[in-house]
Amino acid sequence: MIEFLNSIQNxxxxxxxxLVLSGLDNxxxxxxxxxxxxxxxxxxxxxxxxxxxxxxxRTIASYIFVIRGxxxxxxxxxxxxxxxxxKFIRESFLWxxxxxxFWCGVLALTINTVAYGAEIFRGGIQSIEKSQVESGLSLGFxxxxxLRKIILxxxxxxxxxxxxxxxxxxxxxxxxVSLTTYMEMTGIARKxxxxxxxxxxxxxxxxxxxLFLNFLMVQxxxxxxxxxxxxxxxxx
Amino acid sequence: MFKFEKLVFGDxxxxxxxxxxxxxxxxxxxxxMGLGLFLAIITVWAKIIxxxxxxxxxxxxxxxxxxxxxxxxxxxxxxxxxxxxxxxAKVFGYNKYIELNALTIATVAIAVISATYSxxxxxxxxxxxxxxxxxxxxxxxxxxxxIFFKVISPQVIRHALPGIGNVWQIxxxxxxxxxxxxxxxxxxxxRISSNVEHSPLTFLxxxxxxxxxxxxxxxxxxxxxxxxxxxxxST
Numbered sequence: 001m002i003e004f005l006n007s008i009q010n011x012x013x014x015x016x017x018x019l020v021l022s023g024l025d026n027x028x029x030x031x032x033x034x035x036x037x038x039x040x041x042x043x044x045x046x047x048x049x050x051x052x053x054x055x056x057x058r059t060i061a062s063y064i065f066v067i068r069g070x071x072x073x074x075x076x077x078x079x080x081x082x083x084x085x086x087k088f089i090r091e092s093f094l095w096x097x098x099x100x101x102f103w104c105g106v107l108a109l110t111i112n113t114v115a116y117g118a119e120i121f122r123g124g125i126q127s128i129e130k131s132q133v134e135s136g137l138s139l140g141f142x143x144x145x146x147l148r149k150i151i152l153x154x155x156x157x158x159x160x161x162x163x164x165x166x167x168x169x170x171x172x173x174x175x176x177v178s179l180t181t182y183m184e185m186t187g188i189a190r191k192x193x194x195x196x197x198x199x200x201x202x203x204x205x206x207x208x209x210x211l212f213l214n215f216l217m218v219q220x221x222x223x224x225x226x227x228x229x230x231x232x233x234x235x236x
Numbered sequence: 237m238f239k240f241e242k243l244v245f246g247d248x249x250x251x252x253x254x255x256x257x258x259x260x261x262x263x264x265x266x267x268x269m270g271l272g273l274f275l276a277i278i279t280v281w282a283k284i285i286x287x288x289x290x291x292x293x294x295x296x297x298x299x300x301x302x303x304x305x306x307x308x309x310x311x312x313x314x315x316x317x318x319x320x321x322x323x324x325a326k327v328f329g330y331n332k333y334i335e336l337n338a339l340t341i342a343t344v345a346i347a348v349i350s351a352t353y354s355x356x357x358x359x360x361x362x363x364x365x366x367x368x369x370x371x372x373x374x375x376x377x378x379x380x381x382x383i384f385f386k387v388i389s390p391q392v393i394r395h396a397l398p399g400i401g402n403v404w405q406i407x408x409x410x411x412x413x414x415x416x417x418x419x420x421x422x423x424x425x426x427r428i429s430s431n432v433e434h435s436p437l438t439f440l441x442x443x444x445x446x447x448x449x450x451x452x453x454x455x456x457x458x459x460x461x462x463x464x465x466x467x468x469x470s471t
Contacts, residue, residue, distance in 0.1 A: 069451040071412035081436035175305030199315030214303040
């Protein structure tokens with residue numbers, strides 16, 4: 001039995017697992033900043049997208065079009081390599097953040113998720129029944145109160161499943177930040193691969209951790225759906 | 237900042253290189269979309285026949301691949317693919333070194349990813365066909381083969397086209413990840429050019445515009461196809 005345990009501890013996959021695990025906090029750090037920021041900005045952008053100011057909604061529509069039409073990798077490279085090559089930015093205060101691959105990653109992920117999220121929330125806002133808004137108006141709600149009490153809660157809870165999908169895509173997207181030398185889980189797995197030339201062991205360890213992270217994300221979204229859709233619960 | 241003169245065709249610029257790279261992206265996307273659809277059909281079949289083992293395998297495949305970053309799958313197939321093919325060849329008594337070319341690896345890797353998305357789309361549209369139709373076809377004495385080609389496929393195509401269009405867009409954008417394997421498609425070409433010319437902004441923006449064109453044009457094509465395939469379909 002002890003021999004068996006020792007053989008597990010010496011196996012490459014076991015060692016790699018803990019090496020890759022040390023990159024988990026970097027992955028989570030990326031998500032912790034870009035997801036909440038992306039959520040708030042996506043809501044604002046969605047409101048701008050459905051607003052009656054043509055210029056605003058057109059601008060946001062074209063932003064969404066460009067971001068959704070190009071791969072995330074292009075966006076990450078544009079921010080990391082592209083912005084860094086502009087002299088004006090190198091000399092400005094932005095350079096303090098943009099010289100770090102971490103902040104480039106955060107910026108790229110946020111820009112990306114805002115575009116997808118705004119489109120999702122727009123669908124949610126537009127699918128609200130007119131009668132809900134009208135009943136709010138008849139109660140004398142102001143514009144802001146209407147938004148806070150009626151439009152946003154209903155819109156957000158209706159689109160929770162598709163926004164959950166987007167969250168999972170974001171967890172997967174963090175792996176691309178490793179291509180800008182930022183050492184999160186994929187980057188570390190890549191380094192292990194280069195050192196040991198045992199690709200399967202290195203990447204399976206990372207794969208298990210990503211699966212686990214996504215599993216947690218799915219459970220979190222399920223909990224939110226359960227919490228904010230009390231009218232859909234079966235037993236109450 | 238943006239150097240237009242670097243994008244002319246011929247020896248002075250990178251225009252022709254980018255044209256070839258764009259065609260390569262398209263080629264990889266089309267090949268892997270086709271292979272992916274083929275894999276997806278097998279996966280759907282494994283899920284809908286009443287067999288527990290095939291269903292578990294198919295569910296495992298789709299869950300794992302969709303839960304793991306695309307980049308990891310590509311790395312795994314790129315670095316591990318050769319070893320797997322060689323060990324399979326060894327079983328058949330072939331002991332020489334085999335090296336898969338980049339295009340094959342790229343196609344297989346993207347197809348494996350795209351198949352998981354297509355399979356969900358195809359499964360949903362298969363389930364949208366009412367059972368009565370298949371029963372009616374059986375009552376008419378149609379063989380399994382002709383039920384598949386004359387009753388099921390036309391309707392699955394019709395229901396699945398919008399979803400397949402989405403998968404196509406995802407596949408097209410995923411091909412940018414293939415640049416890590418060294419295959420010269422748009423992304424790789426823009427990195428090469430920007431390293432040579434020391435002007436990343438020019439070539440990365442070019443890459444972004446090329447991708448934007450590809451996704452927009454193919455989106456239009458899929459819209460046309462949708463209209464074509466929903467003829468006589470009351471909505």
